[in-house]
Amino acid sequence: MKDVPRGGDLMLHYPDGSLRNLTAEAGFGMTGLQANKAIAVREPSVHPDGKKAVFSMLIGSPLKQRKLSTQSNFRWQIYEVQGLEKNQKAVIQKIHNQDARFNNISPIYADNDEIIFTSDRPRNGDLHLYPQLDEYEATPSISGLWKLNPLTGKLQLLSHTPSGAFNPVIDHFGRVVFTRWDHLQQDQLADRDRDAFRNGVALPFKSFNYADETAHAKRLDSRQEIFPESRVGSESAYGPVHAFRSNFFSIWQIDQDGANEETINHAGLHELSFGYLTPSFMQDKNLSKRTREELHRNQLALRREGGIFHLREDPLEHGVFFGINARESASFTTDSIIKINARPDINPEQMQIIAVTRIDKTDNLKDGRYRNPLPLSDGKLIASHTSNQLPPEPETNLRDLRLKWLQAYPSSQHFTAGTPLTKGIRKSLSWWDGDQLKRFQGELWELDPVEVKTRKRHPTRTPQLESPERRIFQEEQIDEIALRKWLEQHQLALIITRNQTSRDRADLQQPYNLQVPGGTKTISSLNPEGKLYAIQHFQILQAEQIRGYTDRPGRRHIAQAIKDFHPMNLKTASQSKQPTSIDNNENSRSSVVIAKDGSSAAFVPAARALTWQTTDPQGNPVVRERNWISFKAGEIRVCASCHGVNHRDQANFPAPMNKPEALRELLARWKLGK
Numbered sequence: 001m002k003d004v005p006r007g008g009d010l011m012l013h014y015p016d017g018s019l020r021n022l023t024a025e026a027g028f029g030m031t032g033l034q035a036n037k038a039i040a041v042r043e044p045s046v047h048p049d050g051k052k053a054v055f056s057m058l059i060g061s062p063l064k065q066r067k068l069s070t071q072s073n074f075r076w077q078i079y080e081v082q083g084l085e086k087n088q089k090a091v092i093q094k095i096h097n098q099d100a101r102f103n104n105i106s107p108i109y110a111d112n113d114e115i116i117f118t119s120d121r122p123r124n125g126d127l128h129l130y131p132q133l134d135e136y137e138a139t140p141s142i143s144g145l146w147k148l149n150p151l152t153g154k155l156q157l158l159s160h161t162p163s164g165a166f167n168p169v170i171d172h173f174g175r176v177v178f179t180r181w182d183h184l185q186q187d188q189l190a191d192r193d194r195d196a197f198r199n200g201v202a203l204p205f206k207s208f209n210y211a212d213e214t215a216h217a218k219r220l221d222s223r224q225e226i227f228p229e230s231r232v233g234s235e236s237a238y239g240p241v242h243a244f245r246s247n248f249f250s251i252w253q254i255d256q257d258g259a260n261e262e263t264i265n266h267a268g269l270h271e272l273s274f275g276y277l278t279p280s281f282m283q284d285k286n287l288s289k290r291t292r293e294e295l296h297r298n299q300l301a302l303r304r305e306g307g308i309f310h311l312r313e314d315p316l317e318h319g320v321f322f323g324i325n326a327r328e329s330a331s332f333t334t335d336s337i338i339k340i341n342a343r344p345d346i347n348p349e350q351m352q353i354i355a356v357t358r359i360d361k362t363d364n365l366k367d368g369r370y371r372n373p374l375p376l377s378d379g380k381l382i383a384s385h386t387s388n389q390l391p392p393e394p395e396t397n398l399r400d401l402r403l404k405w406l407q408a409y410p411s412s413q414h415f416t417a418g419t420p421l422t423k424g425i426r427k428s429l430s431w432w433d434g435d436q437l438k439r440f441q442g443e444l445w446e447l448d449p450v451e452v453k454t455r456k457r458h459p460t461r462t463p464q465l466e467s468p469e470r471r472i473f474q475e476e477q478i479d480e481i482a483l484r485k486w487l488e489q490h491q492l493a494l495i496i497t498r499n500q501t502s503r504d505r506a507d508l509q510q511p512y513n514l515q516v517p518g519g520t521k522t523i524s525s526l527n528p529e530g531k532l533y534a535i536q537h538f539q540i541l542q543a544e545q546i547r548g549y550t551d552r553p554g555r556r557h558i559a560q561a562i563k564d565f566h567p568m569n570l571k572t573a574s575q576s577k578q579p580t581s582i583d584n585n586e587n588s589r590s591s592v593v594i595a596k597d598g599s600s601a602a603f604v605p606a607a608r609a610l611t612w613q614t615t616d617p618q619g620n621p622v623v624r625e626r627n628w629i630s631f632k633a634g635e636i637r638v639c640a641s642c643h644g645v646n647h648r649d650q651a652n653f654p655a656p657m658n659k660p661e662a663l664r665e666l667l668a669r670w671k672l673g674k
Helices: 188-198 467-475 480-489 661-673
Strands: 011-013 019-021 039-046 052-059 077-082 091-094 104-109 115-119 144-148 155-160 165-170 176-182 207-209 234-236 239-241 248-254 306-313 320-327 336-341 353-355 369-375 381-386 402-408 415-420 426-433 436-443 492-503 537-549 552-561 591-593 600-605 610-615 621-624 636-642
Touching: 052 104, 077 104, 104 165, 115 165, 144 165, 155 248, 165 306, 176 306, 188 207, 306 369, 320 369, 336 369, 381 415, 467 661, 480 492, 480 636, 480 661, 492 537, 492 661, 537 600, 591 600, 600 661
Parallel strands: 039 104, 248 306, 492 636
Antiparallel strands: 011 019, 039 052, 052 077, 077 091, 104 115, 115 144, 144 155, 165 176, 176 248, 207 537, 234 239, 306 320, 320 336, 336 353, 369 381, 381 402, 402 415, 426 436, 492 600, 537 552, 537 591, 537 610, 610 621
């Protein structure tokens, strides 16, 4: 209740200034003391035909006389409203076949009329894994993007995200664009427990590992983590390793069927939040603490301990997104408005972030704070705005958070808040929060605006392999459609890298002079004399909810080797042996040999967050992935190089176009063993 007091409504504003309370018309909500019919609403989204909308609604409010066990049994669910024209009456119905045990929010209509949304439903629906705990403070989180067919009840996990995904939209090009919390790092609560254990005091969080994700898994006397590097520093075969920490809310994209998940346009921290980045190996003086700012057009870095929220595409400039560049917490994601050009044909090095309202990195915004920007079809811009200059202190509120027209600053390219959209929506409310009766009288916040208009639908795209992979399929006489069907049947995806030794020229934080023993190598044109690292294996890890805490329900994900790694991935006797150690432990499974041409190929689990690393012949990590990625069942995904090449790799070559021989070897095994 402290986060979601009841009493809000879904409102419809017409161009003539008239205002309708849609939820009240449909018989939802109440004034005064909030009780069984009380509601809270959030995040409406309009159907492509412009005649109806979906939104999330929470029904019911705790009563003082209820037992504590019933105080938290309320769940956000998805509803649909029709009757948006002036001469119609609003009708609201709950979307059929959604799982009422969990919170379902941020709904949007897919182009085929299914509902895409976010939910805190565990990846497999198992209640003993609820709630999923995020990778930061181990608090309940969203598990990812989901898609529901309300007619059949078919439910698909599009993107499995261990720390959450937020506010999806479908852009003019048919992409699902959303904010995702990239926080792939070791558990800071377990770090504190390790410190306490070494100092002989009580463990503050009582963290531990389960043996597996099952309901009756054995509780282990361990809190071991094998990936990524330690948050406090560690040792390796290459000497001391810097502490690694990650905390960024970035823009991601995914197809409406769950394929092709990646950061938008494959943009990374080097382009969007450039400056200082932590290198990996301390004793390699060739690794840099700075990004190469001369390589990218963007000169406005997003907040590192935060990111971009509340994305909305400009209807007049396709691929341009407005958003809020806010810190990670304690601001209700209010801050300044920025926009970014992320049209699909724009290379990340050419993307640019532009300040729409004035920015002040001190958090003291003289013009007030903004939230939920909405560019309109007539070229105007509105946003929620508060006169608060600083983020609210704990237990305080944001004043006058109202939708306002934005107007251009005199003699400036920046905008500032102008007149309010409405005359204000006032209510007198009271509600029980535990044993406290709280009261509110005044103007309500105005949030989450969306324009009621039609939008283009996009036909389903047939996946197309690029020429290097297509030629191998032809030469090995493999039916691509048959392989995709087999992958889908077995809930697998096929991932391919053409050359693991090739890396984007902007990334100087991890080793970049790389060689496959006895095979290809790629040497930096900037530093050809730098240390050369051998990479022999490509290890794939999956997110598993096996971290528990005695003081709270639910589990956190940590990276683990894939226990049921598909046997067709295993190497033949003529190939190199499995790595003997990974981070000085015995866990050396779920890796494939990198072929002499630098390529790799593997069958991997679908609809499960994965990450990976390249290792040397002894199994010591060399280059690590910095994000979680999930794949669609039946997807064949190709990365030209490790960590992707935008314009040029470290040797100043374009992205590799070699036919990946590792794919040829895997397809030959598949043809024999399917």
